Amino acid sequence: MTTTAPEHLLTADGVTMRFGGLTALDDVGLRVDPGTVVGLIGPNGAGKTTLFNVLSGVLRPTRGVVSWKGAPRSGGRTHHLARAGIARTFQGLNLFPMMTVLGNVMVGADRLARGGAFSLVSGLGRHHRDERELRERATAALERFGVGEHAHRLPGTLPYGVQKQVALARACAGEPELLLLDEPASGLSGHETAELGERIRELSKDMAVVLVEHHMDLVMDVCDRVVVLDFGRVISTGTPEEVQADPAVTRAYLGTSDVPSTGPDDGNGDRR
Ligand SMILES: Nc1ncnc2c1ncn2[C@@H]1O[C@H](COP(=O)(O)OP(=O)(O)O)[C@@H](O)[C@H]1O
Ligand SMILES: [Mg+2]
Secondary structure (H helix, E strand, C coil), X not given: CCCCCCCCCEEEEEEEEEECCEEEEEEEEEEECCCCEEEXXXXXXXXXXXXXXXXXXXXXXXXXXXXXXXXXXXXXXXXXXHHCCEEEECCCCCCCCCCCHHHHHHHHHHHHCCCCHHHHXXXXXXXXXXXXXXXHHHHHHHXXXXXXXXXXXXXXXXXXXXXXXXXXXXXXXXXXXXXXXXXXXXXXXXXHHHHHHHHHHHHCCCCEEEEECCCHHHHHHHCCEEEEEECCEEXXXXXXXXXXXXXXXXXXXXXXCCCCCCCXXXXXXXXX
């Protein structure tokens, strides 16, 4: 397929995801343009993480198409997606516990090196120049996120807020064109959340961002567009102001303890 300067970086069309009898996503459409921040909100169990997994290729949708720069793609491993310019953080931290902070971020920087970081960390042959380049990129990413001093620590020995920055550094070290963030503010203090907002705005100069988040303040602050999911369907799309004023959105959150303007989600709630 030939693509000329695609306007959309990533699109999802008619994406349906079923788990046995449960329809986690029902005919979902989404588009992400370069340099924009798209917010994905909705009550617990709405399908946000499932949509992330479909967008990042961890899950192959039951129906529908995800396209990257205009070219439809089928499912693939996260590692392969990194090569396509998509990086993500997880709802948990998913840092490798037995690897130093620097090692973790070197894995993320791997997209831009020729070999594989996994061969590097497992000690299999790799050119020294690649390793040096990876190390430099990872170190720069850690500095950028203000956690360079912790390079040689194990993640588990660091405060949660620092580990979150490491996870972000790992995702950004490969200079992705699209960054998927699953509840990056959960577990952060108000101050750390405000800082995160500034960072996301800064990152969006270099990459598009899709943000799943419960902190409405953060969503309102950083998102260009917001997509609202409820029971696996898109119930509203627009600017942050538009979706906040949409009665359908208020209704979706009614009767849940999951009011969007309150604190972080523990990720375990589910209404189904
Ligand atoms: N691997 C899975 N197997 C079965 N059901 C799942 C699986 N992943 C998610 N679900 C279900 O799909 C629905 C959407 O979940 P999820 O995408 O995690 O929602 P959210 O991230 O919006 O809270 C929930 O009902 C959840 O229980
Ligand atoms: Mg989730």
